[in-house]
Amino acid sequence: MPAYHYPDTLDEACAMLADGEDTMVYGGGTAVQILVKQGVLFASDLIDIGRIRGLDEIRRTSAGLRTGPLVTLRQMETSPVVRELAPLAAEVYRHVANPRVRNTASVGGNLAHGDYRLDPPTALLVLDAKVELSSRRGRRSLPVREFFVDFQKTALEPGEMITAVEIPRQPAxxxxxxxxxxxxxxxxxxxxxxxxxxxxxxxxxxxxxxxxxxxxxxxxxxxxxxxxxxxxxxxxxxxxxxxxxxxxxxxxxxxxxxxxxxxxxxxxxxxxxxxxxxxxxxxxxxxxxxx
Ligand SMILES: Cc1cc2nc3c(=O)[nH]c(=O)nc-3n(C[C@H](O)[C@H](O)[C@H](O)COP(=O)(O)OP(=O)(O)OC[C@H]3O[C@@H](n4cnc5c(N)ncnc54)[C@H](O)[C@@H]3O)c2cc1C
Structure with missing residues (x-):
C-alpha cells in the first residue's frame, strides 16, 4: 500500500513530488482507489492535496473563470459561475459517470487521468481552455489542446501537478x-x-x-x-x-x-x-x- 502525505502548502507538495521516487498526486481518488484495490497502482507515495488552500475554488477572472484542481465535477456542473460563463462546460461535466463519481472526482484528476474517453476535454478543447502546471521549477500554462499527447499520456512532466484550469468566457x-x-x-x-x-x-x-x-x-x-x-x-x-x-x-x-x-x-x-x-x-x- 502506498504511503499518504498531507502537505499544507503548494511548495511542500511540489517538494514531495520532486523528491519522491514513485510519487503521485491524490485528487478525488476515484481512479486511484480502483487501481489500489486491484493491486496495480505502483506508486510508493500519494500526495493528498486537500489541505492546500484555494485549490477547491472557482473564481471569475477578467477573461472568464479559473477553477482549482480539487473542484469536483459536480461543482462544475452546478456552479452559477460556470453556468453563466461557460455553460457548455457545465453541461459536459453533468454527463460524466453518475452523481457519486461526480461528487468525488476532481477537475485536475479528471484531466491528469489522461484517458482517451474523458468527456470534459471535449468542452475544454472547443472553449480553448488552459491548464496550469506547477512544480518546484515554477509554473507554466498550456492549452488543453496540447495537453493530451498520446494514449494515457499527458504533457505533465515528472514533478508537475495541475494547479488550475482557466476557461475563457464562452464566446457569444x-x-x-x-x-x-x-x-x-x-x-x-x-x-x-x-x-x-x-x-x-x-x-x-x-x-x-x-x-x-x-x-x-x-x-x-x-x-x-x-x-x-x-x-x-x-x-x-x-x-x-x-x-x-x-x-x-x-x-x-x-x-x-x-x-x-x-x-x-x-x-x-x-x-x-x-x-x-x-x-x-x-x-x-x-x-x-x-x-
Ligand atoms: C464508474 C466510473 C465511471 C466513469 N465514467 C466516466 C465518464 O463517463 N466520463 C468521464 O469523463 N470519466 C468517467 N470516469 C472517470 C472519472 O472522471 C475519473 O475517475 C475522475 O475524473 C478522476 O478524478 P479524481 O479526482 O478522482 O482523480 P484521482 O483518482 O485522484 O487521480 C487520477 C489520476 O490523476 C492524477 N492526479 C490527480 N489530481 C492531480 C493533479 N492535481 N495534478 C496532477 N495529477 C493529478 C493522479 O495521480 C492519478 O494519476 C468514470 C469513473 C468511474 C469510477
Whole structure:
C-alpha cells in the first residue's frame, strides 16, 4: 500500500513530488482507489492535496473563470459561475459517470487521468481552455489542446501537478451542443462524445469547433470555417469531412472500431445540427428543405 502525505502548502507538495521516487498526486481518488484495490497502482507515495488552500475554488477572472484542481465535477456542473460563463462546460461535466463519481472526482484528476474517453476535454478543447502546471521549477500554462499527447499520456512532466484550469468566457456563440452516446448503460463511459461550438468568425463567416471524445487514442480537436449564410446540411457535411479522417476508435467491450466510427459521425452530425439551429433562422432551413 502506498504511503499518504498531507502537505499544507503548494511548495511542500511540489517538494514531495520532486523528491519522491514513485510519487503521485491524490485528487478525488476515484481512479486511484480502483487501481489500489486491484493491486496495480505502483506508486510508493500519494500526495493528498486537500489541505492546500484555494485549490477547491472557482473564481471569475477578467477573461472568464479559473477553477482549482480539487473542484469536483459536480461543482462544475452546478456552479452559477460556470453556468453563466461557460455553460457548455457545465453541461459536459453533468454527463460524466453518475452523481457519486461526480461528487468525488476532481477537475485536475479528471484531466491528469489522461484517458482517451474523458468527456470534459471535449468542452475544454472547443472553449480553448488552459491548464496550469506547477512544480518546484515554477509554473507554466498550456492549452488543453496540447495537453493530451498520446494514449494515457499527458504533457505533465515528472514533478508537475495541475494547479488550475482557466476557461475563457464562452464566446457569444451561434450555438453550442454536447452529445454523448454510451452503449452499455446511460451512466457508462462514452462510446462516442462530441462537443460543438459555433462562433462568429471574421468577414461574415462562422467558425465551427469540434471536440471529440472516445474516438481515438486521445481526445481530439478540429475547427473549420463556413459562410455565415450556409444551410445546416452543408455545415453538417463539412463537419463530417473534418472529423472523419481524425476518427480512429479503439475497439473494446463497448463496440468495434467501425461501429464507433459510425456512431462518432452520428454524434458529430447531431452536435453540429443542434448548435447551428440554436442561432439560425428556422425559416431558412425550412425553405432549403422544400427545394
Ligand atoms: C464508474 C466510473 C465511471 C466513469 N465514467 C466516466 C465518464 O463517463 N466520463 C468521464 O469523463 N470519466 C468517467 N470516469 C472517470 C472519472 O472522471 C475519473 O475517475 C475522475 O475524473 C478522476 O478524478 P479524481 O479526482 O478522482 O482523480 P484521482 O483518482 O485522484 O487521480 C487520477 C489520476 O490523476 C492524477 N492526479 C490527480 N489530481 C492531480 C493533479 N492535481 N495534478 C496532477 N495529477 C493529478 C493522479 O495521480 C492519478 O494519476 C468514470 C469513473 C468511474 C469510477
Amino acid at each position: 456563440s451561434v450555438g453550442a451542443h454536447f452529445v454523448k452516446y454510451s452503449s452499455l448503460s446511460a451512466n457508462d463511459w462514452p462510446c462516442a462524445s462530441v462537443a460543438a461550438l459555433i462562433v462568429d468568425g471574421s468577414r461574415n463567416r462562422r467558425q465551427v469547433r469540434l471536440g471529440l471524445g472516445a474516438l481515438s487514442h486521445v481526445p481530439l480537436f478540429t475547427q473549420f470555417d463556413v459562410p455565415a449564410g450556409s444551410v445546416v446540411e452543408d455545415v453538417v457535411r463539412a463537419a463530417k469531412d473534418a472529423a472523419e479522417p481524425l476518427i480512429d476508435p479503439i475497439p473494446d467491450v463497448r463496440g468495434g472500431s467501425a461501429y464507433k466510427k459510425r456512431l462518432g459521425l452520428v454524434a458529430v452530425e447531431e452536435a453540429v445540427r443542434n448548435s447551428w439551429k440554436e442561432g439560425h433562422d428556422e425559416r431558412r432551413i425550412l425553405l432549403w428543405r422544400r427545394r
